[in-house]
Amino acid sequence: MSSKGKIILTPIGFVRTDAVGDEVKDKTKLSQIIIHDELAEALDGIAGFSHLFVLFWLHEISEEQRKTLKVHPRGRRDLPLLGVLATRTMLRPNPIGLTLVELVKVEGNVLTVRGLDAFDGAPVLDVKPFDSWDMAKDARVPEWWSKLESEKAKSR
């Protein structure tokens, strides 16, 4: 396959949540990840981890939206116009969501997690145990990012 060739994924499961709209951003909310029955065995041992990365498909993003190259972060025109890959916008060439969640409970093929900002029905592509090598303690972010973060903190 060439590096331009298409890649085909099959979801391993889907998200169940009663959160709607902006409620999905509430990091205290619980969601469920329902893994397809035939893959349930692939979860064996996952309960030993407290945190997981969830990779999911942003199924609400259209083919047209995937062509977006630049955005104002969160649609804010007071912030610079930036390349989509320099932000965490959902409007990306491959709209894959990546969220660190707390693993609360495992029951058969159902994972209950806290902090997953995915909509109900979102196809799940992968879950990966989190460990300390996934962290950078001294990460630097640009000014516009820090500004958004501090506004978010104040609004809590």
Add this chain to the structure above:
Amino acid sequence: MSSKGKIILTPIGFVRTDAVGDEVKDKTKLSQIIIHDELAEALDGIAGFSHLFVLFWLHEISEEQRKTLKVHPRGRRDLPLLGVLATRTMLRPNPIGLTLVELVKVEGNVLTVRGLDAFDGAPVLDVKPFDSWDMAKDARVPEWWSKLESEKAKSR
């Protein structure tokens, strides 16, 4: 699209590295990510971040290998047999690599990064700026995981 429907991705670029075999695991090594020209604009502003998540396609994994449900971590039979989703094995239903890297340099459509454990030619699916909300400071991992980590530390 149903949660079982197939999802089609198009790589945004590819990895260039002279590391071969186990050399790709050397976290001090530099690699390059070449973003396709038509997407270069989507990188505007990325230099403001010191760290990125890179999502790439593990193109060496076959369709047959994607069906693996259980593995001994790193092939070690002294460790428990675990579900693939409870490990970071490359043998996963959707073999997407996820690695946190240091962004060293940005020149046009070329990102120079440190710590990317991807092989030469690996298709890149997404890059995402890293921030502190991608960390869990108090993460718990199972005993087999800690054992592997402490062995790795000793061998350095």
